[in-house]
Amino acid sequence: MKSESNTVLITGGGSGIGFETAKLFVEKGNKVIIAGRNLEKLEAAAEQLGNVSIIQCDITSESDVNNLVVRITTEYPDLNILINNSGAAFGYSLAEGANAHASALKEMEINYLAPVRLTEKLLPILKNQAESAIINITSVVAIVPWAVMPTYSASKAALQSYTRLLRLSLRTSNIQVFEVLPPLVDTAFSKNIPVDKMDPKDVAAAILDGVILDKHEIRIGFSEMFYGLNQQSPEKALNALNGIS
Numbered sequence: 001m002k003s004e005s006n007t008v009l010i011t012g013g014g015s016g017i018g019f020e021t022a023k024l025f026v027e028k029g030n031k032v033i034i035a036g037r038n039l040e041k042l043e044a045a046a047e048q049l050g051n052v053s054i055i056q057c058d059i060t061s062e063s064d065v066n067n068l069v070v071r072i073t074t075e076y077p078d079l080n081i082l083i084n085n086s087g088a089a090f091g092y093s094l095a096e097g098a099n100a101h102a103s104a105l106k107e108m109e110i111n112y113l114a115p116v117r118l119t120e121k122l123l124p125i126l127k128n129q130a131e132s133a134i135i136n137i138t139s140v141v142a143i144v145p146w147a148v149m150p151t152y153s154a155s156k157a158a159l160q161s162y163t164r165l166l167r168l169s170l171r172t173s174n175i176q177v178f179e180v181l182p183p184l185v186d187t188a189f190s191k192n193i194p195v196d197k198m199d200p201k202d203v204a205a206a207i208l209d210g211v212i213l214d215k216h217e218i219r220i221g222f223s224e225m226f227y228g229l230n231q232q233s234p235e236k237a238l239n240a241l242n243g244i245s
């Protein structure tokens with residue numbers, strides 16, 4: 001996939017991994033649109049990024065998504081890369097009655113159902129281009145679930161499963177489907193997790209490299225190690241990620 005002269009929509013592009021990815025795509029000479037709920041955050045990001053457009057959108061809201069699709073259709077009809085990056089998680093223990101159902105509902109909406117809807121609505125535009133890509137950000141916890149974020153892990157596993165079948169379904173089309181599996185990354189998302197984390201700049205660089213090389217499963221940092229361990233023994237991988245010896 002070419003890395004220049006694309007038109008790229010990045011959900012959650014106002015911060016963290018999305019922001020750093022937007023920065024790299026801008027530097028490479030792509031047209032970039034960042035989306036998110038918080039207009040002030042998007043405006044501050046746009047000021048730093050320079051040449052980007054912003055669309056305020058809660059991707060869990062059908063009317064917001066419909067408005068976004070109208071804007072893309074009229075203002076950016078050459079859109080050829082969609083990066084489904086927005087996400088959220090709740091940290092809690094399933095053993096402690098922490099209202100798991102309410103957390104799961106929210107996480108499935110933002111991490112799974114929203115990307116499914118947005119992708120479906122933008123598919124006709126992506127199909128119109130010579131070369132397109134859909135890039136879904138999942139996580140190492142899509143491979144091996146993490147007890148600290150139980151229903152988040154399940155939502156990313158759902159997105160992974162969907163991404164694989166989307167790739168299979170579009171294999172003879174002009175659209176390549178990528179999955180990005182970051183390890184723990186140093187962003188607002190993970191600020192309360194006191195362990196070593198990867199710099200989001202390095203995650204963005206790995207995403208761009210993967211896209212250039214047509215590497216459809218981009219496993220970054222320790223995600224690659226957990227992928228290998230899980231291939232050998234899902235039980236060993238589960239225990240290792242969850243610190244059970």
Ligand SMILES: NC(=O)c1ccc[n+]([C@@H]2O[C@H](COP(=O)([O-])OP(=O)(O)OC[C@H]3O[C@@H](n4cnc5c(N)ncnc54)[C@H](OP(=O)(O)O)[C@@H]3O)[C@@H](O)[C@H]2O)c1
Nearest residue numbers: 012015016017036037038058059086087139184185187189
């Ligand atoms: N950080 C990690 O350790 C890690 C590891 C693996 C995977 N990931 C994944 O990487 C992706 C990016 O996360 P990050 O680490 O860069 O954290 P982040 O800085 O908190 O970014 C999350 C982004 O999602 C946007 N967002 C949240 N809810 C939204 C909604 N309803 N509609 C539209 N946008 C929404 C936020 O923007 P607004 O607040 O403006 O809406 C924010 O810009 C997520 O999918 C996350 O699951 C993160």
